[in-house]
Amino acid sequence: MRKIRVGIIGSGGIAAGHLRAYQAMDNVEIAAAADIVPGKARQFLDEAGLHDATAFEDHRKLLELELDGVSICTPNVSHYGTTIDALQAGKKVLLEKPMSVTLEEAVHMVQVSKDTGLMLSVGFQPRYDPNTKLIRDVVQGGKLGKVYYVEVGGGRRRGMPGGTFIRKELAGAGAMADIGCYSLDFALHALGYPKPLTVSAMTSNYFGSNPAYHAEASRFDVEDFGSAFIRLEGGIVLQFKISWAMHMDTLGASMFLGTDAGLKVTPYGEGPWSGVWDGQVGSMTLFHDMMGQHTHTPIPRIQHSLNVFEEKVKDFVRAIREDEPAPIPAEEILYNQAIIDGILRSAAINKEVDIDLPSHL
The missing domain is CATH 3.40.50.720 (NAD(P)-binding Rossmann-like Domain)
Incomplete structure (x- = not known):
């Protein structure tokens, strides 16, 4: 061969x-x-x-x-x-x-x-974790009913890179481009990549630009934190948040709320550089009703040794x-990039912005 x-x-x-x-x-x-x-x-x-x-x-x-x-x-x-x-x-x-x-x-x-x-x-690459695939199956398999609200985003307590990552002329963006795109893909891939419509966002870099927190503060000109409210096709709202640095242990679990059930997912790992969706999945829990009573079901995590x-x-x-x-087609990731672009535009003018995409793509 x-x-x-x-x-x-x-x-x-x-x-x-x-x-x-x-x-x-x-x-x-x-x-x-x-x-x-x-x-x-x-x-x-x-x-x-x-x-x-x-x-x-x-x-x-x-x-x-x-x-x-x-x-x-x-x-x-x-x-x-x-x-x-x-x-x-x-x-x-x-x-x-x-x-x-x-x-x-x-x-x-x-x-x-x-x-x-x-x-x-x-x-x-996080798509290749069997647990990520399981989450997508749960979300798209109808068990949640109609999904109407999703919350996603990871947060490092202190995990700011340096070098090319923190210079806008080389990176274009900071936490959004580095780890935010992973969080967005985690949620959007599970949903089947619905088209984004509008974004209202804020960003900041209080830590990266402060010499007390970053050795290259004088060159740090990208965002180290961001949050956004994103409207998607199909009546879905996505609440997104990401952080390279913050005074908090976590930005919380991700969740998919549906008319029949809800799914809660925690990121994997511990420590100041963990807490984002660039690696494995942590715990998964399904919240639902049974016989008229509230209940929840832990979803067993698939153990694997895949790199x-x-x-x-x-x-x-x-x-x-x-x-x-393409295994991970650029046509999908175009929507991911459109959201990041919208976040940065919205944050710059402190207003909601529309996302305009060519109809032929």
Whole structure:
């Protein structure tokens, strides 16, 4: 069986996860890597023992190779341009989250994917947790009745990154782009990704911009907290909240309220960097009535040893080999990006904003 040839664009921390996942598969060859920092891609490959793979400083040179697909692991601000270049060069793409910096970029990325007929999959590995799949089955299986209200969002008591994550010129946004998109995907994927209509939001960065809390406070110009009230198609309201830092242990559990039952879900883990939907699921409880009485039923958590990050990369390779659609289609994540875009626009003007999406996408 012919090996799938892939390239990795960007060689930072997240790229190492892609590399390890590809190396764990016998049917994949990592042919090349690219990074704009001189020598960084070569070091990245050599440290992994990939001495025969080619290193580039210009990702466009990498895209001239015969490759089946590429992982894009660059800073957020370059997701758009690199993805467009890859699709137009005939490459299938696994793009790290967030999808883009602006809604306009995301719309164009989806359009180019459609025009070229090439897969654009976006990296939301928490979907591969069996418990996340179970939650989606419960929500979409009718057990809750009509779902009319959803509350979601994680909060780290103190978990602010640094470097490229905190500079708007490189990241586009802060907590929204880093962990907020995971929370949104958790809720929207469970609901079947209904179209967002309006957003009313606020954001702040009281902690990141304070030297008492962050060593790079002078360069911190993105949000470390945000909250939003989002109206979705189908008469659903989504209450969203996210935090990199706060004086609180948690922003609470997520919940799906339906006309027949409600589902409460807690995030997994403990400690100042936990409490967000970028990993496993904690407890799950169904609240319902039985024989005219209030009751609740704990849903047993599925125990597993899956590395969900590796599963994401494996699924991308499988879709390439079997010529299948994107495992996590950009058409869905477009709605995720539209909400983040709406949150930032609403927070900037302190008013509710409409979300306008092209009707043909």
